[in-house]
Amino acid sequence: MRIGLLGTGPWAGFVHAPALAAHPDVTFAGLWGRRPEAAAELAAVHGVPAHPTVDALLADVDAVAIALPPDVQAEYAARAAQAGKHLLLDKPIAATVDAARAVEDAAAASGVASTVFFTTRFGPTQRAWIAEQAAAGGWFTAHCHWIGSVFTTDSPFAASPWRQQKGALWDVGPHALSVLLPVLGDVEQLTAVPGPADTVHLVLRHRGGASSTVTLSLTAPPAASARGAALELRGAAGVTTLPERDTEAVAAFGLMVDALLESVRTGVPHPCDVRFGRRVVEVLATAEEQLLRGGK
Missing domain, CATH: 3.30.360.10 (Dihydrodipicolinate Reductase; domain 2)
Structure with missing residues (x-):
C-alpha cells in the first residue's frame, strides 16, 4: 500500500513520517504540507517527494496519514475519502460534530477503511x-x-x-x-x-x-x-x-498501520475507526458546550 502524509508539524516529524518510513509492509509515497519549505525539508529527511498540491498526492497513493489540526484534518480527510483513499487519522478527527460526521459519511460512501490514532489503544x-x-x-x-x-x-x-x-x-x-x-x-x-x-x-x-x-x-x-x-x-x-x-508513539503508529492493512484485507472495521472518532467528538463537544454555559 502506498501511503502519503498530509502535514509537516512536530507530530508529523516526530511520529508519522518515521513510522511510515520504517514500516516494512507499506511504501511512504510522499507528503504535502501547507508550508512548502517545511514539506521540502521533511521530505528530504526521508527521501520521498514533496507534492505541490493535495490532489497531486492523492493521485499517487492508496491511503493518507493526516497530521493536521482537527479543523483542517476533517476537510482533507473527507476529501481523501471521496477520492477513495483509506484513512489514518489523528485524534480528535474534527473540531465540530458536523465536521466529524462529514468525514464519517464520506468514508462510508466510498467504502474506505479508517483508523484513528488513540495512542493508548495501539499499545x-x-x-x-x-x-x-x-x-x-x-x-x-x-x-x-x-x-x-x-x-x-x-x-x-x-x-x-x-x-x-x-x-x-x-x-x-x-x-x-x-x-x-x-x-x-x-x-x-x-x-x-x-x-x-x-x-x-x-x-x-x-x-x-x-x-x-x-x-x-x-x-x-x-x-x-x-x-x-x-x-x-x-x-x-x-x-x-x-x-x-510501554510502547513509544512511533511503534504504536506502526501498529495502527497494521490495523488499517488488516481492515482493508478483511473488510472488518477497526474498533478505533472514524465512527468511534466521531462519537468521541460528540462527547467532547457536549462537554465544551457545558463549559461555555458555565457548567449548566
Whole structure:
C-alpha cells in the first residue's frame, strides 16, 4: 500500500513520517504540507517527494496519514475519502460534530477503511488490558486523569494554535475516552466543570450503569505532571489500573498501520475507526458546550 502524509508539524516529524518510513509492509509515497519549505525539508529527511498540491498526492497513493489540526484534518480527510483513499487519522478527527460526521459519511460512501490514532489503544499491553476489562464487566466506577505540562514547559506543542484554543479537553480528553468507552460503555450523561487554566473535570454516566470521573490538563506545574496518565477501575472483580505505556508513539503508529492493512484485507472495521472518532467528538463537544454555559 502506498501511503502519503498530509502535514509537516512536530507530530508529523516526530511520529508519522518515521513510522511510515520504517514500516516494512507499506511504501511512504510522499507528503504535502501547507508550508512548502517545511514539506521540502521533511521530505528530504526521508527521501520521498514533496507534492505541490493535495490532489497531486492523492493521485499517487492508496491511503493518507493526516497530521493536521482537527479543523483542517476533517476537510482533507473527507476529501481523501471521496477520492477513495483509506484513512489514518489523528485524534480528535474534527473540531465540530458536523465536521466529524462529514468525514464519517464520506468514508462510508466510498467504502474506505479508517483508523484513528488513540495512542493508548495501539499499545499491545494496554490493548490487552482494555479487552480483558471490557470482557470482565461489572465495573462500578472509574477515575482517570490525563495531566500534562505542555503550556508550562518548552514543549514543541505549546505553540499549537488549536491546542491553545481547545485545551486539554480536546487534546488529551480523547485518550481518556478511548479507554473508558470500550470498558464502561457509551456516555449517557456528563457534567463538565472548569479548573485552573485549561484544566477540566468531567463526571460521566455510562450506558452500562457505571460512573467515572476524569481530570484533564495541559497546564499543570511540571512537578505535578509526573505519571501524567492514570486510570483506575473498581468493581465486582476488585481494583485494577491501566498499565503504564510501554510502547513509544512511533511503534504504536506502526501498529495502527497494521490495523488499517488488516481492515482493508478483511473488510472488518477497526474498533478505533472514524465512527468511534466521531462519537468521541460528540462527547467532547457536549462537554465544551457545558463549559461555555458555565457548567449548566
